[in-house]
Amino acid sequence: xxxxxxxxxEKENQELGEARRSWDVKTAASPQYSEPASFEPLxxxxxxxTGRQSRSSRYWSPQSGARTSLGGSAGxxxxxxxxxxxxxSSSTPSPLAPAIQDLGAPPQSxxxxxxxxxxxxxxxxxxxxxxxxxxxxxxxNQSDGNTFQQSQQPHLCGPRAVSYKNANQKELxxxxxxxxxxxxxxxxxxxxxxxxxxxxxxxxxxxQNAKAYLLKTSSKSGLNLYDHLSNxxxxxxxxxxxxxxxxxxxxxxxVKMAHFSKKFDALQNENExxxxxxxxxxxxxxxxxxxxxxxxxxxxDEIVENALPNVMxxxxxxxxxxxxxxxxxxxxxxxxxxxxxxxxxxxxxxxWGKILGLEMNYIVAEVEFREGEDEEEVEEEDVDEERDNRxxxxxxxxxDELPKSLYKAPQAIPKEESRTGANKYVYFVxxxxxxxxxxxxPVTPAQIVIARKIKKFFTGRLDAPIISYPPFPGNESNxxxxxxxxxxxxxxxxxxxxxxxxxxxxxxxxxxxxSQNSFEENPDFEGIQVxxxxxxxxxxxxxxxxxxxxxxxxxxxxxxxxxxxxxxxDEEKEEPDYIEQEVGPPLLTPISEDLEIQNIPxxxxxxxxxxxxxxxxxxxQSNLWPGAYAFSNGKKFENFYIGWGHKYSPDNYTPPVPxxxxxxxxxxxxxxxMDDPGVEEEQAFxxxxxxxxxxxxxxxxxxxxxxxxDxxx
Amino acid sequence: MDxxxxxxxxxxxxxxxxxLSPDRRASLLTSLLLVKRDYRYDRVLFWGRILGLxxxxxxxxxxxxxxxAPRKTLYSLNCTEWSLLPPATEEMVAQSSVVKGRFxxxxxxxxxxxxxxxxxxxxxxxxxxxxxxxxxETRLVYVIDQIDKAVAIIxxxxxxxxxxxxxxxxxxxxxxxxxxxxxxxxxxxxxEPVELKNKTLLEKADLDPSLDFMDSLEHDVPKGSWSIxxxxxxxxxxxxxxxxxxxxxxHAPRTRNYGYIYVGTGEKNMDLPFxx
Numbered sequence: 001x002x003x004x005x006x007x008x009x010e011k012e013n014q015e016l017g018e019a020r021r022s023w024d025v026k027t028a029a030s031p032q033y034s035e036p037a038s039f040e041p042l043x044x045x046x047x048x049x050t051g052r053q054s055r056s057s058r059y060w061s062p063q064s065g066a067r068t069s070l071g072g073s074a075g076x077x078x079x080x081x082x083x084x085x086x087x088x089s090s091s092t093p094s095p096l097a098p099a100i101q102d103l104g105a106p107p108q109s110x111x112x113x114x115x116x117x118x119x120x121x122x123x124x125x126x127x128x129x130x131x132x133x134x135x136x137x138x139x140x141n142q143s144d145g146n147t148f149q150q151s152q153q154p155h156l157c158g159p160r161a162v163s164y165k166n167a168n169q170k171e172l173x174x175x176x177x178x179x180x181x182x183x184x185x186x187x188x189x190x191x192x193x194x195x196x197x198x199x200x201x202x203x204x205x206x207x208q209n210a211k212a213y214l215l216k217t218s219s220k221s222g223l224n225l226y227d228h229l230s231n232x233x234x235x236x237x238x239x240x241x242x243x244x245x246x247x248x249x250x251x252x253x254x255v256k257m258a259h260f261s262k263k264f265d266a267l268q269n270e271n272e273x274x275x276x277x278x279x280x281x282x283x284x285x286x287x288x289x290x291x292x293x294x295x296x297x298x299x300x301d302e303i304v305e306n307a308l309p310n311v312m313x314x315x316x317x318x319x320x321x322x323x324x325x326x327x328x329x330x331x332x333x334x335x336x337x338x339x340x341x342x343x344x345x346x347x348x349x350x351x352w353g354k355i356l357g358l359e360m361n362y363i364v365a366e367v368e369f370r371e372g373e374d375e376e377e378v379e380e381e382d383v384d385e386e387r388d389n390r391x392x393x394x395x396x397x398x399x400d401e402l403p404k405s406l407y408k409a410p411q412a413i414p415k416e417e418s419r420t421g422a423n424k425y426v427y428f429v430x431x432x433x434x435x436x437x438x439x440x441x442p443v444t445p446a447q448i449v450i451a452r453k454i455k456k457f458f459t460g461r462l463d464a465p466i467i468s469y470p471p472f473p474g475n476e477s478n479x480x481x482x483x484x485x486x487x488x489x490x491x492x493x494x495x496x497x498x499x500x501x502x503x504x505x506x507x508x509x510x511x512x513x514x515s516q517n518s519f520e521e522n523p524d525f526e527g528i529q530v531x532x533x534x535x536x537x538x539x540x541x542x543x544x545x546x547x548x549x550x551x552x553x554x555x556x557x558x559x560x561x562x563x564x565x566x567x568x569x570d571e572e573k574e575e576p577d578y579i580e581q582e583v584g585p586p587l588l589t590p591i592s593e594d595l596e597i598q599n600i601p602x603x604x605x606x607x608x609x610x611x612x613x614x615x616x617x618x619x620x621q622s623n624l625w626p627g628a629y630a631f632s633n634g635k636k637f638e639n640f641y642i643g644w645g646h647k648y649s650p651d652n653y654t655p656p657v658p659x660x661x662x663x664x665x666x667x668x669x670x671x672x673x674m675d676d677p678g679v680e681e682e683q684a685f686x687x688x689x690x691x692x693x694x695x696x697x698x699x700x701x702x703x704x705x706x707x708x709x710d711x712x713x
Numbered sequence: 714m715d716x717x718x719x720x721x722x723x724x725x726x727x728x729x730x731x732x733l734s735p736d737r738r739a740s741l742l743t744s745l746l747l748v749k750r751d752y753r754y755d756r757v758l759f760w761g762r763i764l765g766l767x768x769x770x771x772x773x774x775x776x777x778x779x780x781x782a783p784r785k786t787l788y789s790l791n792c793t794e795w796s797l798l799p800p801a802t803e804e805m806v807a808q809s810s811v812v813k814g815r816f817x818x819x820x821x822x823x824x825x826x827x828x829x830x831x832x833x834x835x836x837x838x839x840x841x842x843x844x845x846x847x848x849x850e851t852r853l854v855y856v857i858d859q860i861d862k863a864v865a866i867i868x869x870x871x872x873x874x875x876x877x878x879x880x881x882x883x884x885x886x887x888x889x890x891x892x893x894x895x896x897x898x899x900x901x902x903x904x905e906p907v908e909l910k911n912k913t914l915l916e917k918a919d920l921d922p923s924l925d926f927m928d929s930l931e932h933d934v935p936k937g938s939w940s941i942x943x944x945x946x947x948x949x950x951x952x953x954x955x956x957x958x959x960x961x962x963x964h965a966p967r968t969r970n971y972g973y974i975y976v977g978t979g980e981k982n983m984d985l986p987f988x989x
Binding site for chain 2: 241242246247250254278279280283319320321322323324325326329354356357358359360361432455456457598599600601604608609610611612621623626627642643644646648650652653655
């Protein structure tokens with residue numbers, strides 16, 4: 001507390017250091033030093049900017065003013081570095097308060113920070129006035145005039161002022177300030193007289209020093225603490241989160257991150273959002289389609305109207321059952337179907353359902369082309385098979401020496417013609433509404449047979465290979481088509497009487513094709529009560545042909561063709577002449593005839609709503625193909641599938657065992673391998689041979705003897 | 714999914730096709746509110762629907778302040794009256810794991826399971842067939858517990874752990890970014906961590922202890938048991954579990970909407986390795 005300017009700083013630092021240490025203790029002695037020095041430097045800066053005159057009161061006032069400008073509650077909460085001693089100093093002023101009435105710092109702290117333990121507020125009125133004014137400063141220099149008045153107040157507390165002043169010296173950095181302060185300090189140091197004018201300058205200097213420190217730019221990040229704190233506190237005051245003290249670190253982090261993110265934002269965002277925009281563009285195209293058509297639209301509309309199903313209506317009913325894709329998604333699918341019908345010559349179209357996949361999903365549309373407008377089918381597969389057969393035959397002819405294999409590849413069962421059986425409808429799929437529709441190839445019986453034996457997830461890409469045992473002949477598009485065929489055959493049902501057989505029935509002899517394939521809508525259908533539909537399953541019938549285990553709907557007798565080949569070959573036949581004809585349940589059989597799965601009924605019927613039964617609809621859920629639903633309100637009905645595309649089996653899937661090794665060639669001595677004789681056998685053989693030779697020699701000798709004897713005679 | 718945002722959540726989760734009918738939705742909105750009040754839960758989640766042969770079970774879960782504390786499970790057959798289910802005990806787990814097949818839909822239905830047990834009678838030891846009755850309610854508890862442990866997930870950053878222990882909802886969670894949303898590592902299992910301790914120190918060093926305190930989906934066995942897709946043109950990321958088909962998790966990137974719902978038969982897909 002001595003008056004010399006040069007050692008002043010040291011002493012001040014010392015005192016301040018003590019102040020800091022004794023901060024928590026809050027003894028009477030220490031508080032003297034811990035007067036909010038850092039507040040003062042901050043405000044001191046302001047003071048400097050505006051003028052030095054109102055320093056004194058400024059020093060006191062800024063304490064609270066500074067506190068408020070920093071954001072009131074920030075005091076104890078900010079994780080600001082140590083040099084910022086406003087926190088520390090804020091609590092200590094309180095004991096000083098009784099001594100220093102005009103300073104008003106303690107009452108200010110009282111008001112602004114909760115940490116500060118309050119002693120009595122000595123002279124609240126002038127202080128409060130000043131504090132009000134101070135609080136309005138907020139880094140502005142408005143309180144000049146006010147504080148100027150207050151500058152007189154420190155007069156009263158000379159020694160205290162001195163102590164305050166000393167406490168404030170701790171942050172002294174700038175020589176300029178020092179000199180000025182020292183001058184003012186010098187004045188202050190005159191005990192009890194006129195010290196007030198000097199003291200503020202000391203405080204102001206310290207404040208300025210502290211502020212300067214805070215403004216120092218970090219070498220790493222280019223930020224400075226002052227700005228960061230002010231941003232953070234501004235953010236907190238703006239947003240007012242709950243329990244700010246608990247998340248203060250997060251807020252600090254967020255503020256820091258906000259500085260940096262702007263630089264990189266542009267690049268990253270573009271990449272990420274591109275796919276979104278792409279798809280949005282495509283879907284926008286869907287909505288715009290209407291305007292592209294020309295004058296012919298009206299004409300086409302008439303035709304097209306029949307083709308396009310009322311997807312929204314069906315979706316509404318399915319929603320009652322709790323099944324559906326959401327209204328906007330369904331509407332987009334609706335538009336996509338419209339696009340499909342506009343671009344292809346389609347007689348009838350139906351939204352079949354959605355099959356989920358690993359990477360992407362499939363939206364499936366069931367389509368029937370107009371008569372004669374079928375697109376050509378791809379016949380590559382058949383051609384390949386024929387070629388292979390020919391080649392193998394050629395090989396055999398060339399090398400007759402090789403034993404002929406008895407193996408004959410089982411006759412490939414030809415696929416059904418389009419518009420019949422499993423290929424009755426053509427299916428289009430797309431991954432998302434807005435993407436182009438892709439036509440699925442027709443299904444072959446072999447594919448169905450093998451699809452029954454494997455269980456694989458769909459990936460969402462039509463060209464993905466299916467790696468399985470037994471090997472599936474085709475890629476994902478074929479597997480998808482096969483599963484669609486199976487699901488349709490198993491779960492497409494309609495109320496009894498909705499469809500009836502066409503009047504032109506084929507002859508009713510057992511022969512295969514065409515007998516009961518055709519059905520048509522019954523114009524006299526009067527509808528069935530919903531309750532009836534729910535109670536018994538016999539009111540529902542399958543309207544898709546059952547697929548036989550052969551893989552076709554209509555039996556193909558492969559024996560017939562075999563007969564021709566048999567004439568050419570040897571008579572050795574191991575195949576039976578007669579293959580039993582497979583028979584499946586005829587079309588339009590009620591689903592009550594469906595087989596149970598262990599003890600589970602194949603279908604579950606529900607009313608869509610138990611609360612309002614009079615308007616409820618009947619809902620059927622398949623237990624065999626989970627995800628297949630059908631509804632009917634008595635007159636209308638619809639089928640739908642949404643799921644992974646697999647059948648339900650209560651037992652775990654077991655992959656089929658490879659067949660036993662086939663006896664391809666007749667085993668006989670010609671081709672059977674003989675073991676080479678072992679050593680003992682050879683020796684035994686040799687011994688036997690020698691024995692024979694010996695015996696032969698003896699015989700010869702005896703014969704010779706006999707001959708000789710004869711000769712002699 | 715949170716009962717408070719039920720309608721939006723149902724709309725977002727509708728990509729899997731199975732949701733709720735309007736009357737169920739309406740009754741859920743009202744009844745879940747009452748459940749929250751009556752049981753004094755901090756949050757009520759609509760967990761999903763288990764399809765039975767005769768009727769469906771609608772399941773809800775209530776959470777207390779600590780998000781990772783064991784959740785209380787309630788079930789209802791009509792979305793109006795809810796009954797509390799007992800927590801899963803080991804005995805229940807052991808018993809119910811042998812039951813297979815679909816749920817009936819009747820909580821008092823009893824499954825019969827025949828077990829061979831060795832019975833000592835005097836000096837003889839012979840096997841006897843014992844018929845064990847397992848109530849469907851027990852099985853329900855078991856299945857819900859299994860599904861929760863295996864596939865209930867939340868995005869990274871949605872919960873944070875305080876040093877005092879309890880886990881809280883992170884109010885500053887703003888959603889995952891698009892690139893993060895496509896990675897499996899941004900999603901955590903919504904349960905006490907099991908594998909976290911097995912991580913190497915190197916991996917642990919990168920983790921933020923307040924956010925990364927649960928197992929991520931990256932190391933789920935078998936690999937590929939989750940299907941991640943972007944729907945609605947990249948504005949919605951949907952994860953579907955292949956191990957428990959029917960579990961759908963959705964999240965709209967850059968927003969706070971996320972949740973999961975299970976609609977299915979309550980059977981584990983044991984064929985998964987064959988199907989991948």
